[in-house]
Amino acid sequence: xxxxxxxxxxxxxxxxxxxxxxxxxxxxxxxxxxxxxxxxxxxxxxxxxxxxxxxxxxxxxxxxxxxxxxxxxxxxxxxxxxxxxxxxxxxxxxxxxxxxxxxxxxxxxxxxxxxxxxxxxxxxxxxxxxxxxxxxxxxxxxxxxxxxxxxxxxxxxxxxxxxxxxxxxxxxxxxxxxxxxxxxxxxxxxxxxxxxxxxxxxxxxxxxxxxxx
Amino acid sequence: xxxxxxxxxxxxxxxxxxxxxxxxxxxxxxxxxxxxxxxxxxxxxxxxxxxxxxxxxxxxxxxxxxxxxxxxxxxxxxxxxxxxxxxxxxxxxxxxxxxxxxxxxxxxxxxxxxxxxxxxxxxxxxxxxxxxxxxxxxxxxxxxxxxxxxxxxxxxxxxxxxxxxxxxxxxxxxxxxxxxxxxxxxxxxxxxxxxxxxxxxxxxxxxxxxxxxxxxxxxxxxxxxxxxxxxxxxxxxxxxxxxxxxxxxxxxxxxxxxxxxxxxxxxxxxxxxxxxxxxxxxxxxxxxxxxxxxxxxxxxxxxxxxxxxxxxxxxxxxxxxxxxxxxxxxxxxxxxxxxxxxxxxxxxxxxxxxxxxxxxxxxxxxxxxxxxxxxxxxxxxxxxxxxxxxxxxxxxxxxxxxxxxxxxxxxxxxxxxxxxxxxxxxxxxxxxxxxxxxxxxxxxxxxxxxxxxxxxxxxxxxxxxxxxxxxxxxxxxxxxxxxxxxxxxxxxxxxxxxxxxxxxxxxxxxxx
Numbered sequence: 001x002x003x004x005x006x007x008x009x010x011x012x013x014x015x016x017x018x019x020x021x022x023x024x025x026x027x028x029x030x031x032x033x034x035x036x037x038x039x040x041x042x043x044x045x046x047x048x049x050x051x052x053x054x055x056x057x058x059x060x061x062x063x064x065x066x067x068x069x070x071x072x073x074x075x076x077x078x079x080x081x082x083x084x085x086x087x088x089x090x091x092x093x094x095x096x097x098x099x100x101x102x103x104x105x106x107x108x109x110x111x112x113x114x115x116x117x118x119x120x121x122x123x124x125x126x127x128x129x130x131x132x133x134x135x136x137x138x139x140x141x142x143x144x145x146x147x148x149x150x151x152x153x154x155x156x157x158x159x160x161x162x163x164x165x166x167x168x169x170x171x172x173x174x175x176x177x178x179x180x181x182x183x184x185x186x187x188x189x190x191x192x193x194x195x196x197x198x199x200x201x202x203x204x205x206x207x208x209x210x211x212x213x
Numbered sequence: 214x215x216x217x218x219x220x221x222x223x224x225x226x227x228x229x230x231x232x233x234x235x236x237x238x239x240x241x242x243x244x245x246x247x248x249x250x251x252x253x254x255x256x257x258x259x260x261x262x263x264x265x266x267x268x269x270x271x272x273x274x275x276x277x278x279x280x281x282x283x284x285x286x287x288x289x290x291x292x293x294x295x296x297x298x299x300x301x302x303x304x305x306x307x308x309x310x311x312x313x314x315x316x317x318x319x320x321x322x323x324x325x326x327x328x329x330x331x332x333x334x335x336x337x338x339x340x341x342x343x344x345x346x347x348x349x350x351x352x353x354x355x356x357x358x359x360x361x362x363x364x365x366x367x368x369x370x371x372x373x374x375x376x377x378x379x380x381x382x383x384x385x386x387x388x389x390x391x392x393x394x395x396x397x398x399x400x401x402x403x404x405x406x407x408x409x410x411x412x413x414x415x416x417x418x419x420x421x422x423x424x425x426x427x428x429x430x431x432x433x434x435x436x437x438x439x440x441x442x443x444x445x446x447x448x449x450x451x452x453x454x455x456x457x458x459x460x461x462x463x464x465x466x467x468x469x470x471x472x473x474x475x476x477x478x479x480x481x482x483x484x485x486x487x488x489x490x491x492x493x494x495x496x497x498x499x500x501x502x503x504x505x506x507x508x509x510x511x512x513x514x515x516x517x518x519x520x521x522x523x524x525x526x527x528x529x530x531x532x533x534x535x536x537x538x539x540x541x542x543x544x545x546x547x548x549x550x551x552x553x554x555x556x557x558x559x560x561x562x563x564x565x566x567x568x569x570x571x572x573x574x575x576x577x578x579x580x581x582x583x584x585x586x587x588x589x590x591x592x593x594x595x596x597x598x599x600x601x602x603x604x605x606x607x608x609x610x611x612x613x614x615x616x617x618x619x620x621x622x623x624x625x626x627x628x629x630x631x632x633x634x635x636x637x638x639x640x641x642x643x644x645x646x647x648x649x650x651x652x653x654x655x656x657x658x659x660x661x662x663x664x665x666x667x668x669x670x671x672x673x674x675x676x677x678x679x680x681x682x683x684x685x686x687x688x689x690x691x692x693x694x695x696x697x698x699x700x701x702x703x704x705x706x707x708x709x710x711x712x713x714x715x716x717x718x719x720x721x722x723x724x725x
């Protein structure tokens with residue numbers, strides 16, 4: 001290895017080290033990568049939220065000492081009726097709100113009973129739309145919230161806090177970017193791999209040199 | 214602002230694929246030995262050796278944790294081990310087998326392979342191929358788990374998408390190794406090292422603009438308490454790790470003595486060893502600097518590396534986060550492609566030497582080779598490694614990673630034999646006699662030495678686990694026990710009766 005080679009390698013590495021330092025110091029707090037990425041990922045899209053109009057269904061008195069919110073989303077049918085059950089005692093349930101993330105309260109029917117706990121509401125929920133209910137109790141001395149929703153024969157216990165995942169628009173975009181890049185890189189890799197020539201083995205060249213079978 | 218990690222990962226991935234495809238155009242022929250061993254230059258070798266050292270995620274993150282848990286006292290034994298390993302491997306350059314190999318390098322004749330197993334080995338060394346391939350598969354699994362952990366930390370992807378991303382990274386990495394061969398790996402390593410340097414440059418610029426108060430404790434101050442006995446184990450483990458990494462590193466050998474002229478290889482080895490010493494000190498000091506910091510939860514142990522990376526990025530600009538994700542991907546790719554290539558090189562060498570009389574050898578080795586599928590076999594290993602990594606518990610990753618790297622310690626008697634062969638020409642009669650006896654005994658009983666080392670190591674690890682508690686906290690036990698087991702195995706081999714004199718210590722390897 002000649003001194004020139006050492007010098008050349010050091011020169012390249014030093015360039016890659018020194019140039020970013022100089023550029024970084026010159027730019028100071030300027031965030032150059034933020035400009036293109038903010039076009040793709042607008043800052044406001046990193047916050048996700050939906051307006052939830054909840055209409056009051058009059059029931060009992062108006063004392064509000066405890067409030068429980070249940071949110072569901074379904075992909076069974078374009079529109080399906082979902083029944084809301086509350087397991088355990090339902091004493092003290094005073095007011096129920098229900099609504100959809102479609103700027104409308106939707107068609108809601110208050111109920112009074114159920115086979116397994118207290119069925120208190122039937123709500124028509126469109127697909128890809130958040131639907132939900134809020135229950136207000138007169139007293140906070142009620143059993144812990146354990147809710148079940150049913151739609152026809154389908155029954156779902158809402159016990160897992162990670163069961164309903166709502167993503168921000170940027171998170172959805174990130175997923176699209178991920179799948180797009182995966183597809184692109186796999187296509188590129190497949191294209192290049194299939195174009196590469198197969199390897200030849202020593203046995204193909206000279207049988208004297210080979211121990212290949 | 215959305216997460217920029219995905220863009221960074223795929224930019225590096227696609228660029229590496231393109232560079233490898235471009236570099237494959239200059240390959241002299243499509244002979245498998247040229248694909249596996251040709252295309253090295255001193256410049257690429259330096260980049261590749263340095264790249265694989267500084268970017269190996271396990272060593273980097275493990276060193277951060279090591280500095281925090283054990284204090285920066287370990288730098289002394291690590292550097293001492295590294296320099297001793299460097300002295301040993303430089304001494305080896307005088308071996309006639311290396312000179313013979315250099316002639317083959319000049320003639321670009323790589324048909325019989327170029328690893329130290331190929332240069333110094335015999336049929337007795339066959340199990341070492343299996344052992345090294347197992348070690349590299351284990352390193353591959355570890356690297357994937359570490360990559361998954363870091364990408365999860367940076368991108369917060371759900372588990373399925375995370376595994377899909379890691380699988381794609383691995384697949385594309387395999388594809389560019391498949392296309393570019395050894396040359397492709399070296400050229401992409403050069404590009405990837407430049408990206409890592411760009412990140413370091415930007416990071417230095419970033420921290421130079423804000424005051425950073427660094428308090429470095431005394432060298433022996435550590436997060437866990439050491440007794441005199443455990444401190445000896447700590448330094449023995451660090452010394453053994455540094456020594457074995459420099460002396461017995463198979464992929465480094467492929468890039469130096471294996472495929473370069475001796476003088477060039479020596480200079481590359483010196484540069485990379487000195488760089489290793491410098492770069493291993495930085496993460497250890499960074500880890501040690503946060504000992505006793507009130508913001509760090511006392512419950513954190515090895516996870517400190519993630520905490521420190523989090524601290525690094527918490528106030529970072531989008532540009533710095535983007536380049537960091539690029540550098541991290543480059544680091545992972547440098548290591549992954551090295552392992553994939555080394556597995557192919559080892560498999561090629563093993564397959565040309567295997568005794569094919571056994572039906573299992575025929576089924577597992579010769580039959581796939583009949584299809585000329587060296588790359589196919591390594592693809593299967595890669596798939597198995599990926600599946601294993603998907604189910605691998607994160608908490609054991611450091612233990613597993615350090616164990617896989619410590620396998621180099623077990624290789625030391627193999628290279629020790631070559632050193633003994635060199636000493637056997639000493640002018641002093643008793644030195645010559647002792648070295649000749651040692652060389653013959655070690656060369657003739659390589660399998661026995663390996664088997665005793667492995668069994669002894671497993672027993673000592675089990676004893677260490679029982680006596681000292683979780684190995685994840687006492688990672689230094691792993692190389693220390695490997696050293697103890699290997700030393701014991703060597704002593705056992707040396708204490709056995711000298712086999713009948715064979716006339717030569719080593720058979721020439723002009724043809725296979």
